[in-house]
Amino acid sequence: MMVYKLRYNMPIAAVLLDMDGVVVDNLPYHVDAWLLFCEQHGIPLTREIFYKELNGMNSKDTFEWFYQREMSAEEVAHLEEKKELIYRNFYADHRKAAPGLVTFLETLQKEGIPCALATSAGKGNIDFIVDGLGIRSFFKAIVGGGEVKKGKPDPEIYLKAAQILGVDPAQCWVVEDSLQGVQAGLSAGMQVVGMTTSHTAAELSHTQIQVPHFVDLFDLIHAK
Numbered sequence: 638m639m640v641y642k643l644r645y646n647m648p649i650a651a652v653l654l655d656m657d658g659v660v661v662d663n664l665p666y667h668v669d670a671w672l673l674f675c676e677q678h679g680i681p682l683t684r685e686i687f688y689k690e691l692n693g694m695n696s697k698d699t700f701e702w703f704y705q706r707e708m709s710a711e712e713v714a715h716l717e718e719k720k721e722l723i724y725r726n727f728y729a730d731h732r733k734a735a736p737g738l739v740t741f742l743e744t745l746q747k748e749g750i751p752c753a754l755a756t757s758a759g760k761g762n763i764d765f766i767v768d769g770l771g772i773r774s775f776f777k778a779i780v781g782g783g784e785v786k787k788g789k790p791d792p793e794i795y796l797k798a799a800q801i802l803g804v805d806p807a808q809c810w811v812v813e814d815s816l817q818g819v820q821a822g823l824s825a826g827m828q829v830v831g832m833t834t835s836h837t838a839a840e841l842s843h844t845q846i847q848v849p850h851f852v853d854l855f856d857l858i859h860a861k
């Protein structure tokens with residue numbers, strides 16, 4: 638059941654989209670890649686632990702969680718390259734925009750509402766999705782995981798995106814699927830749409846709205 642509890646009927650200053658699990662429903666491919674990477678490196682990981690603890694985190698935080706120590710940028714880049722190669726091989730032939738995404742982006746553009754992408758992913762994975770789907774021109778800003786000091790669940794990435802767009806965080810809608818990402822959006826003081834690709838609506842019930850995809854989403858969040 639969809640829960641619809643808007644904090645108030647506000648105009649939308651901007652929409653900030655998460656990428657993995659939102660723009661594309663690709664999480665199972667990321668998880669398969671992490672599981673294979675972990676198997677190859679002797680790290681115990683289960684699907685359940687991934688969704689609960691790691692989904693939405695950037696690579697640095699994920700590798701530090703695995704190895705339980707701080708890691709240098711070089712070390713992270715080296716391991717990240719291995720894992721993302723596996724992921725991109727798994728997902729390349731399956732790239733597909735989430736249902737309703739392009740119409741949603743076109744509507745925002747027509748209404749003059751700026752849109753940004755705020756993802757924990759690195760540049761390689763961002764280009765792989767954004768250019769793979771041909772949607773780059775819809776984004777006024779793209780903030781990647783490597784461009785913030787603190788990754789999700791910290792609000793920094795969403796606050797940075799709002800700052801680049803020059804909008805009030807309280808008038809932004811975030812679209813997220815992961816628990817870490819939802820927390821980042823809520824901590825930024827934004828309204829959050831929980832997209833139920835990785836978690837159930839009940840697990841995302843702390844967001845303002847839960848939806849399965851972008852179809853009809855604009856009408857739901859648009860102030861009447």
Ligand SMILES: O=P(O)(O)OC[C@H]1O[C@@H](O)[C@H](O)[C@@H](O)[C@@H]1O
Nearest residue numbers: 656657667692693694756757758
């Ligand atoms: O959900 P976002 O912010 O697009 O996150 C991307 C990240 O999502 C995580 O779940 C993946 O483990 C990462 O590899 C990926 O970079």
